[in-house]
Amino acid sequence: MLYTAGRDITHVYFPVSGMISLVVKMTDADDVEATTIGNEGLLGIAVILGVASTTMEALCQIAGRALRVPARAILEETRRTPRVNRLLLRYAEAMMVQLAQHAACNRTHSIEQRCARWLLMTRDRVASDEFPLTQQFLAQMLGVRRATVTTVAGALQKAGLIGYSRGRIRIVDERGLEGVACECYDVVRRVMKTVTA
Amino acid sequence: MLYTAGRDITHVYFPVSGMISLVVKMTDADDVEATTIGNEGLLGIAVILGVASTTMEALCQIAGRALRVPARAILEETRRTPRVNRLLLRYAEAMMVQLAQHAACNRTHSIEQRCARWLLMTRDRVASDEFPLTQQFLAQMLGVRRATVTTVAGALQKAGLIGYSRGRIRIVDERGLEGVACECYDVVRRVMKTVTA
DNA sequence: CCGGTTATGTACGCTGGCGTACCGACCGTT
DNA sequence: AACGGTCGGTACGCCAGCGTACATAACCGG
Numbered sequence: 254m255l256y257t258a259g260r261d262i263t264h265v266y267f268p269v270s271g272m273i274s275l276v277v278k279m280t281d282a283d284d285v286e287a288t289t290i291g292n293e294g295l296l297g298i299a300v301i302l303g304v305a306s307t308t309m310e311a312l313c314q315i316a317g318r319a320l321r322v323p324a325r326a327i328l329e330e331t332r333r334t335p336r337v338n339r340l341l342l343r344y345a346e347a348m349m350v351q352l353a354q355h356a357a358c359n360r361t362h363s364i365e366q367r368c369a370r371w372l373l374m375t376r377d378r379v380a381s382d383e384f385p386l387t388q389q390f391l392a393q394m395l396g397v398r399r400a401t402v403t404t405v406a407g408a409l410q411k412a413g414l415i416g417y418s419r420g421r422i423r424i425v426d427e428r429g430l431e432g433v434a435c436e437c438y439d440v441v442r443r444v445m446k447t448v449t450a
Numbered sequence: 451m452l453y454t455a456g457r458d459i460t461h462v463y464f465p466v467s468g469m470i471s472l473v474v475k476m477t478d479a480d481d482v483e484a485t486t487i488g489n490e491g492l493l494g495i496a497v498i499l500g501v502a503s504t505t506m507e508a509l510c511q512i513a514g515r516a517l518r519v520p521a522r523a524i525l526e527e528t529r530r531t532p533r534v535n536r537l538l539l540r541y542a543e544a545m546m547v548q549l550a551q552h553a554a555c556n557r558t559h560s561i562e563q564r565c566a567r568w569l570l571m572t573r574d575r576v577a578s579d580e581f582p583l584t585q586q587f588l589a590q591m592l593g594v595r596r597a598t599v600t601t602v603a604g605a606l607q608k609a610g611l612i613g614y615s616r617g618r619i620r621i622v623d624e625r626g627l628e629g630v631a632c633e634c635y636d637v638v639r640r641v642m643k644t645v646t647a
Numbered sequence: 648c649c650g651g652t653t654a655t656g657t658a659c660g661c662t663g664g665c666g667t668a669c670c671g672a673c674c675g676t677t
Numbered sequence: 678a679a680c681g682g683t684c685g686g687t688a689c690g691c692c693a694g695c696g697t698a699c700a701t702a703a704c705c706g707g
Contacts, residue, residue, distance in 0.1 A: 265454065275550065279554060279633065280633055281633055282559070283706085284554075285553070285558060287551075288550070297597075302539040302542050302543040303540050304540060308641060310546070326492035339500050339690060342498075343499060343501060345542060345543075345546070348546060349495075349542070349545060349546055349549060350506070352507060352549035353472065353484035353485070353549050354474055355481035355553040356482070356484050356549060356553035358480035361479040361593065362479070363663075363664095364664070388684075389683090389685095396558065397665085398665060398666075398667095399685085400663075400666090400667090400685095400686085400688095401664060401665080402685095403687080404687090406685090411471065417685085418685095419672090419673065420684070436476065436477055456669085461676080560694095561693080583653070584654065585655065594656095595695095595697095597657080597658095597696090598694060598695080600657080601656090601657090601694095604655090604656075614655085614656095615703090617653085617703075
């Protein structure tokens with residue numbers, strides 16, 4: 254747990270490996286993942302936008318290393334180096350697109366599509382075909398029942414796209430999985446590329 | 451239609467009245483509204499973040515007046531006036547929270563809840579209890595069938611919360627409607643207040 | 648007043664995902 | 678070797694919302 258909703262942001266994090274989830278707390282339902290952050294971005298963009306506190310929760314979903322920078326330091330750096338400032342602002346815009354896509358995705362795509370998408374994005378971020386992930390966890394991220402994940406994951410496994418075993422998942426056929434995933438995977442990936450370009 | 455996906459942004463818009471929808475284009479499904487913009491904000495925040503082109507479509511949903519400012523002019527203004535810059539960046543952050551909330555909302559809340567929320571938000575933005583809105587339109591915004599809207603709207607009308615007649619809707623019992631709406635209404639409203647504060 | 652057009656109401660069968668529950672498999676511990 | 682804990686598989690009834698289709702009602706121009 255990196256950020257708790259409502260607290261001040263003391264540090265921003267630049268993930269090197271692993272993955273962070275941004276989670277919206279709901280009082281009348283289970284929490285929902287709003288987006289994920291990997292080595293392409295940073296956690297704590299609000300600081301750069303001049304907002305000191307978080308509205309969402311941030312969880313370290315898949316363990317990894319990250320550069321932890323004091324909020325004050327990054328702010329000074331943006332003031333000092335226009336290039337850094339521009340880059341971070343561009344990232345903020347990309348984040349908005351990503352969030353919007355996620356909203357649309359949640360409205361229209363099936364669990365199977367979203368599940369495939371999530372796995373692919375995670376794969377890209379941890380830069381490995383295999384990573385630790387229980388179905389319970391995945392269910393929370395997708396905002397569905399654990400049983401539903403079991404069914405969907407079972408189907409993907411039967412189709413030879415992924416492998417599963419007690420908290421470890423392995424992506425076997427990336428291309429095949431891309432076929433199952435919704436377009437949102439490509440959309441988000443492309444947007445993120447324009448930031449680093 | 452104010453922005454078309456992929457085009458360059460020539461002007462930003464500060465709505466005075468009326469309402470603008472940000473819409474995510476989907477190739478494999480109907481388009482989905484990602485968020486709405488009213489007099490509390492502006493359309494074209496990407497410009498301030500240093501991105502010249504749009505990823506989403508922007509539609510004028512409910513007719514109204516807006517200040518139309520050339521992209522170059524607003525950029526110069528942010529450079530010249532730090533206060534303006536800070537304000538706009540804070541708005542960008544609020545927008546992100548709003549988008550995230552929308553994503554979560556789409557995942558968890560019922561049509562009835564989201565419908566009530568949408569009506570309330572629109573009411574706030576047009577600053578009037580009555581405004582033009584066909585069920586067809588509302589259905590597109592919520593990303594559901596027109597028939598579903600009819601059912602839900604019928605229920606709300608029967609409960610004495612709203613009034614309907616051929617493309618005009620009237621909010622009768624605001625409080626009651628708030629009771630039906632999901633928490634997202636309050637969350638977003640509160641976040642937007644922190645921007646102007 | 649008529650006919651076309653737009654907006655709303657309603658019906659019916661279908662299905663994806665839900666809530667809940669139970670069971671078996673595997674795993675580290677004692 | 679038995680045991681409690683975690684993880685995954687499966688079942689069953691349920692319901693919100695879907696796709697489709699058709700019917701009514703209000704409005705508008707001629």
